[in-house]
Amino acid sequence: MDKVPMTLDGFNRLEEELKRLKTVERPEIIKAIALAREHGDLSENAEYHAAKERQSFNEGRVSEIENKIANAEKIDTSKLTGKIIKFGAHVKLIDEETEEESVYQIVGEHEADIKKGRLSITAPLARALIGKSIGDTAEVTAPKGSREYEILDVIFK
Numbered sequence: 001m002d003k004v005p006m007t008l009d010g011f012n013r014l015e016e017e018l019k020r021l022k023t024v025e026r027p028e029i030i031k032a033i034a035l036a037r038e039h040g041d042l043s044e045n046a047e048y049h050a051a052k053e054r055q056s057f058n059e060g061r062v063s064e065i066e067n068k069i070a071n072a073e074k075i076d077t078s079k080l081t082g083k084i085i086k087f088g089a090h091v092k093l094i095d096e097e098t099e100e101e102s103v104y105q106i107v108g109e110h111e112a113d114i115k116k117g118r119l120s121i122t123a124p125l126a127r128a129l130i131g132k133s134i135g136d137t138a139e140v141t142a143p144k145g146s147r148e149y150e151i152l153d154v155i156f157k
Helices: 008-037 046-070 124-129
Strands: 004-007 072-075 090-095 101-107 118-120 137-142 145-155
Touching: 004 008, 004 101, 008 046, 008 072, 046 072, 101 124, 118 124, 124 137, 124 145
Parallel strands: 004 072, 101 118
Antiparallel strands: 090 101, 090 145, 137 145
């Protein structure tokens, strides 16, 4: 499988979540299953079924995170420089229609969170921004129509 770009910060967040799932969640679930078994008949034991469902979800998430970590290409964005937009850049934009300013960091697919200003490298806006620099305009075709953004700043942290 191809490597997937990921910031060091995103990689570290995944590792922390994996550690929590394995060292905190997993033991709690095992205790909950053991306690539910003590209540007798498992076929009508809602606590047992809920604990087993929680276990299934937890183990699925563990597997998913381990796969993401195994395929991650860690990129230390603090070592990147320049004024050309590329992976890891923090980009300050202004919507030319609404005059609304926003700042996004271009990150890997698995760490994207638009509410926290982390924009996936595969998102249409990110693809329109890559390779551009301060003063350029990026045009993005969105479901509501075409939008234009002027690039105000490019920062690498």
